[in-house]
Amino acid sequence: MFKGAFSIWKRxxxxxxxxxxxxxxxxxxxxxxxxxAFGFGLKGYIANxxxxxxxxxxxxxxxxxxxxxxxxxxSAWSMWFHRKVQRTIEAYRVTPITVYDIVIGKIISGFxxxxxxxxxxxxxxxxxxxxxxxPAHLAGYLAFIALGSMVFSCAGxxxxxxxxxxxxIGKVQAVVIMPLIFLSGVFFPVSSYPEAMRAAVMAIPxxxxxxxxxxxxxxxxxxxxxxxxxxxxxxxxFTVTVAIFNRKxxx
Numbered sequence: 001m002f003k004g005a006f007s008i009w010k011r012x013x014x015x016x017x018x019x020x021x022x023x024x025x026x027x028x029x030x031x032x033x034x035x036x037a038f039g040f041g042l043k044g045y046i047a048n049x050x051x052x053x054x055x056x057x058x059x060x061x062x063x064x065x066x067x068x069x070x071x072x073x074x075s076a077w078s079m080w081f082h083r084k085v086q087r088t089i090e091a092y093r094v095t096p097i098t099v100y101d102i103v104i105g106k107i108i109s110g111f112x113x114x115x116x117x118x119x120x121x122x123x124x125x126x127x128x129x130x131x132x133x134x135p136a137h138l139a140g141y142l143a144f145i146a147l148g149s150m151v152f153s154c155a156g157x158x159x160x161x162x163x164x165x166x167x168x169i170g171k172v173q174a175v176v177i178m179p180l181i182f183l184s185g186v187f188f189p190v191s192s193y194p195e196a197m198r199a200a201v202m203a204i205p206x207x208x209x210x211x212x213x214x215x216x217x218x219x220x221x222x223x224x225x226x227x228x229x230x231x232x233x234x235x236x237x238f239t240v241t242v243a244i245f246n247r248k249x250x251x
Contacts, residue, residue, distance in 0.1 A: 004097040008105025009112070012078060016113060027070065027117040028124050031062040035125060038187060050189050052218060059122075059131045060214040061186035064145060067118035068209070071110030071149040072156040072177060076169050079106065079160025099246045103157060103238065110153030111146060118145070133217050140216035147230040148209040152177075154237035161248050180206045185214070202226075205233040 016023065039055040049057040082088035125131055155177070159169050184206040193201050201207050212226035 002101070002104065004101030005104040005108065007097065008102055009108045012074070012105070012109040013112065015078075020116075024117060024120040027066060028120055031066050031121045032124055032128075034187075035059070035062055035129075039129075050191075055129060056131050056218070057189075057214070058187060059125050059129075060133075060141070060217045061210050062125070063118045063122045064148065064210055064213045065181055065186055066121045067114035067145050068148045068152040069114075069177070069181070070117040071114040072152040072159075072173070074113045075106045075110045075153040075156030076159040076172075077156075077166075078109070079157050080163065080166060080169060081160075083160065084164065099242055099249060103154070103242050103245060106157050107150050107153040107238070110156065111149040114145070114149045114152075134220060137217050137220040140220065140222040141213050143222075143227060144209055144213035144216060144230065147227070147234045148206075148213070150234040151205060151209075151230070151237050154234075154241040157241050158244055161245050180204070181210075184210045186210055203229065205230055208233075 035055070035058060039058050042054065046054045048054070159172055163169050163172075184201075184204065190198060190201055190207060190211055202211070208226040208229040212223050212230065215221045215223055215226075
């Protein structure tokens with residue numbers, strides 16, 4: 001059933017293998033800079049946040065940010081490159097590979113790249129600091145990461161499908177993706193928002209992702225409401241992505 005999707009994933013992994021080391025080194029730089037600048041630079045000015053040191057509070061958000069950002073980047077740029085440069089998408093028209101195969105393959109590729117890069121960032125944070133997590137909490141955390149990667153992979157696939165200019169994808173990252181990430185509780189708790197705004201902020205899928213994954217990793221708690229928001233968003237994102245891509249393939 002997923003043979004076509006596996007073929008797409010395998011192709012993306014072969015491409016990644018050629019530059020895996022440089023990709024991992026590059027991806028560590030940004031979150032590590034944030035961690036050192038905010039975690040240590042502001043350490044003396046910020047007390048414990050939600051009962052844990054600020055450096056510990058930040059760590060899950062930075063790992064999650066790395067994973068989902070990588071999922072978006074992989075899906076958006078690889079789809080754009082396949083469509084506009086290599087014309088691979090044109091070749092798919094005469095193969096048994098379906099639209100579902102392509103979208104699912106891109107989602108799996110996005111999750112795989114996100115997981116690899118998230119592990120790289122986590123490893124560096126663990127080596128440089130005293131941050132540690134209970135391995136028993138990983139299952140719940142990975143559930144949020146999987147759904148979050150699916151949402152961001154779908155968003156990236158849509159961008160790579162609809163946008164003809166690479167700079168337009170960059171603008172979407174700067175104007176939409178990064179604000180959604182930064183305002184969803186990576187560096188501060190959602191409780192910092194005014195009470196009147198809190199319920200609306202918690203309903204935003206990216207807030208559900210970062211808040212839920214942090215709770216899962218630090219406390220081992222699995223918030224059913226937050227995972228439900230993320231699951232519904234992922235389902236809608238997948239449906240919309242398939243419809244958009246199918247229409248583009250038909251042109």
